[in-house]
Amino acid sequence: MAKEYSYYPGCSSQKGASSSNQLRSTQAICDVLGIKLNEIPDWNCCSASIGYAGGGELPRLALSARNIALSEKHHPNQDVVATCAACWLATRETNDRLTENKELFAETNEALKEAGLVFNGQKKVRHMVEVLIEDIGFEEMGSHVKKPLEGIKIAGYVGCQTNRPFGINGESFENPMYLDKMVETLGADSIPDYDKKVACCGGALMFSEPEKSQALVKEILESAHDSGADMIVTPCPVCQMNTEVYQDAINAKYGTKFNMPSVYYSTLMSVAYGQTAEQAALSGQVIRATKLEEIADK
Amino acid sequence: MKYRNNFLREVEANVEEGEWVKRCMQCGVCAGSCPLGPHWEHPPQEIFMMIRAGKREEVLGSDSMWMCTSCYNCIARCPRELPITHIMHGLAHYATRLGLVSENQQTNKFAQRFWNNLTKKGRVNELKLGLSLYFMNGIPEGIKTSLKMQKVGLGMWKTKRMDPMEILGGHGCKDTSGLQAMLKKASEIEAAKKVKV
Ligand code: SF4
Ligand code: SF4
DSSP, X not given: OOEEEEEEOOGGGSTTSTTHHHHHHHHHHHHHHTEEEEEOTTOOOOOTTTGGGTSOHHHHXXXXXXXXXXXXXXXXXXXXXXXXXXXXXXXXXXXXXXXXXXXXXXXXXXXXXXXXXXXXXXXXXXXXXXXXXXXXXXXXXXXXXXXXXXXOEEEXXXXXXXXXXXXXXXXXXXXXXXXXXXXXXXXXXXXXXXXXXXXXXXXXXXXXXXXXXXXXXXXXXXXXXXXXXXXXXXXXXXXXXXXXXXXXXXXXXXXXXXXXXXXXXXXXXXXXXXXXXTTTTGGGOSSOOHHHHHHHHO | OOOTTOHHHHHHHHSTTGGGGGGOOOOOTGGGTOTTGXXXXXXXXXXXXXXXXXXXXXXXXXXXXXXXXXXOHHHHHOTTXXXXXXXXXXXXXXXXXXXXXXXTOHHHHHHHHHHHHHHHHSSOOHHHHXXXXXXXXXXXXXXXXXXXXXXXXXXXXXXXXXXXXXGGSOOOOSOHHHHHHHHHHHHHHHHHHSXXX
């Protein structure tokens, strides 16, 4: 029987949006692993970590509380699961803060009443990676590998918000190992001491402070390149986009020659599971992951 | 009670997680944690000290907290467990409410646009947000940025990660009226609790 979850996809994974390829490849691997993701009906934006200029604390908490309340109503007994780091962080933080703080709980519910909803605090809010590690396990993840990613060296770039302040259970803030373990499970070579593993890509400030943020990305790419990486893998939509799509701009500014694919773990898994390039969403790469394309076409 | 001469108390009452500021022991760990560190005129440690020293205009008019990338390094490391990220966001929000942010603060402009974009339909329209962002510093500047970003846009469009049709409306919640009523209520509750300065 399929394991069912109440799924919060988030704005950037919608059709025609910047991480739609993450959603596609995630759905592909869930089919293999017997995971059923039920989309939370009428979910709204979590306001990420940049809504704060316009939105105060309570309006921002109310946004995530609305999603949890919808999940409680439509998917009782299913954990809330998010694939986006910012979505997960905002939703989990709201869940924690409202259940710990009676005043915020009451105030948020007063606001939610306007939308005809109630937040009870009955849910667990989890990251997709936690579902894979805790509910599926590395052994089972490995058992579905049909085309091991042999000979590919991959820098596991965990980034910030999948790692702090909550992080994946049992992992350290400074050197989480799960992404490297996933890479090894799929038959590729990991770089466990990749020294920019948990460095910041600039996040949303890539839009408002592009030069400063691109300088951060340059270091992340340099370190991956110098460690011999063929590509970068990441769980986070912001990390993925920031490490991939600005390489031209960085090359122009710094005279570097980066052409480093940056992929989601779900794309890696999908290729290793023998799925098509279409299922793995390889067409979503702005910098093509040719080594993965070759394996998928085999 | 008078708040005018006591900035610390004002922050405690009106800034998200402001009541934590007095617990800072000035160890300096957070000051070395910000990815854009060199661009912070006053790192978080210094901001906390300045709040206690009553430097209201310097703190609220500062660019510093707008350099926060929300990386959560500080929270993971602070020995006193201050929610530093939230306090930085809270100060940024409070300064915006009071109209003390300089007109050219880019992150302020972006963050404000992000919020306006998402509250309109309940979900972010990346295309409209992107375009409004390119043009946030005026039309000539906008055309320059658009040209510079053309390649990125083209790449996103070709890989179906950007949809030009979004300009006509695009994604949104069904119950936008309920969502907006909820946000209005939340803002009212919050405003009623703020102390007038
Ligand atoms: S790390 Fe914490 S205690 Fe140390 S200076 Fe920063 S806020 Fe204060
Ligand atoms: S979350 Fe903000 S304040 Fe904290 S270390 Fe990162 S940039 Fe600095």
